[in-house]
Amino acid sequence: MRTCRGRILKILSPAGIYENLSAADDDQFEGEIRQMEYSDLEPHVYEGGFKVWESTGDMMDYLENNSDRVQGTNLLELGCGSAMPAIFSVMLGAKTATIQDFNRSVIQCYTEKNILLNNCDPRRFTMVFCDWKSVPEMPQFKKKFYDLIISSETIYNTSDYPAFHAALDHCLSDQGVVWLAGKIFYFGVGGSYPDFLDYINLENKFVVTNMKTIDAPITRFFIEMRRKHL
Numbered sequence: 001m002r003t004c005r006g007r008i009l010k011i012l013s014p015a016g017i018y019e020n021l022s023a024a025d026d027d028q029f030e031g032e033i034r035q036m037e038y039s040d041l042e043p044h045v046y047e048g049g050f051k052v053w054e055s056t057g058d059m060m061d062y063l064e065n066n067s068d069r070v071q072g073t074n075l076l077e078l079g080c081g082s083a084m085p086a087i088f089s090v091m092l093g094a095k096t097a098t099i100q101d102f103n104r105s106v107i108q109c110y111t112e113k114n115i116l117l118n119n120c121d122p123r124r125f126t127m128v129f130c131d132w133k134s135v136p137e138m139p140q141f142k143k144k145f146y147d148l149i150i151s152s153e154t155i156y157n158t159s160d161y162p163a164f165h166a167a168l169d170h171c172l173s174d175q176g177v178v179w180l181a182g183k184i185f186y187f188g189v190g191g192s193y194p195d196f197l198d199y200i201n202l203e204n205k206f207v208v209t210n211m212k213t214i215d216a217p218i219t220r221f222f223i224e225m226r227r228k229h230l
């Protein structure tokens with residue numbers, strides 16, 4: 001993977017993922033292997049973490065062009081998949097990175113391998129697999145601890161908005177920022193940027209700034225969220 005300023009990051013190939021899944025004890029990831037063969041995503045079963053989705057590139061560009069705002073942060077990546085943005089953030093100077101994915105198989109057979117492939121120190125990462133619903137109760141997610149929360153391609157399912165929003169609210173520090181990248185519409189799945197904005201407005205906890213719009217066959221957005229200090 002080449003960044004906008006020409007840095008090269010390594011990412012495990014699909015063949016490497018398949019090899020790791022197949023090598024796991026007790027055929028525990030047989031379900032994931034079958035799932036990956038016929039679909040990119042099955043809500044609340046396999047959430048697409050083995051694929052690098054388009055907005056990851058937008059997130060990488062933004063991190064690289066704003067590296068001064070990444071340095072020294074305690075960072076959280078929600079719905080990390082490959083976790084290339086979090087890995088890159090640590091390379092750019094983030095102090096720590098907590099990375100979360102829905103599927104254990106993704107964390108174990110993909111995310112963790114990408115950290116090692118890029119010669120990052122695994123001790124700077126906390127890796128967690130869980131549903132967003134559990135985030136506020138899990139000790140790995142420290143309350144109001146994270147200066148920067150990043151997330152890409154995670155608003156495609158409207159039924160997850162309450163849990164995703166609550167996870168942001170639990171984790172973001174008072175002065176922290178969220179950078180969120182995604183598509184304007186997710187055809188066939190249901191979520192959209194306008195729907196997510198409506199949900200944020202309903203909760204009335206965050207202020208949203210539109211940082212950029214990316215012209216593509218399906219337009220992409222990049223926003224910054226901060227706490228509303230009421």
Ligand SMILES: C[S@@+](CC[C@H](N)C(=O)[O-])C[C@H]1O[C@@H](n2cnc3c(N)ncnc32)[C@H](O)[C@@H]1O
Nearest residue numbers: 047048049052053079081101102131132152153
């Ligand atoms: C489409 S993938 C995007 C992966 C990666 N961020 C990217 O852009 O390439 C969506 C990610 O969101 C996470 N996710 C989706 N629904 C979730 C839920 N209900 N609870 C926890 N994580 C969820 C999964 O971890 C999955 O990897």
